[in-house]
Amino acid sequence: MAKSDEPITIKKYANRRLYNTGTSTYVTLEDLAVMVKSGEDFVVYDAKTNDDITRSVLTQIIFEQENKEGGQNLLPINFLRQLIRFYGDSMQMMVPRYLEVSIDSLTKEQQKFREQISTAFGMGGFGAIEEQVRRNMEMFERTFTMFAPFARQGATEPGTDAKPAPGAASAPAGGNIDDLKRQIDEMQKRIDRIGDKDK
Secondary structure: OOOOOEEEEEEOOOOOOEEEOOOEEEOHHHHHHHHHOOOEEEEEOOOOOOEEEHHHHHHHHHHHHOOOOOOOOOOHHHHHHHHHHHHHOOOOOOOOOHHHHHHHHHHHHHHHHHHHHHHHHHOOOHHHHHHHHHHHHHHHHHHHHOOOHHHHHOOOOOOOOOOOOOOOOOOOOOHHHHHHHHHHHHHHHHHHHHHHHHO
């Protein structure tokens, strides 16, 4: 049976049961996890209000996967803490797109990444993994500056000998989110000061 271009509709009832309208069967979060892994697209609606609750159900699936006995945890503690800190922060609006671009890049590179991991473990070293991480971080930094154009104010344009203005922020090494946040905050303060002078 060919896959439909339209996402499958899943209905969630008050008793927390999930109903797959495509197969006319009740399903579990584990079934939905299998669907995600096999590339099947679906949306989840509250059966009573018809609200789209796909995000909360996907979050539940991640919670279930992270808490599986003997399972592998994908979300490091420091990542979770940093993610929580971003809620309500001025950087919050940039985080979803940044994470989306990051995971898209990893998905596209996963086969190459798997081969490099296999090679690295075969040689008993982690050089290939470190190199891949370094390349990914460089890509993340480039992507991030597209959404934070002021973060590189003062950086020289290609083909010029101009030096950054004194005190100008430079691109952080290693893709450190805290450094990026500090630089954007600093640039915002400068913009505010310039705005105050113009008044």
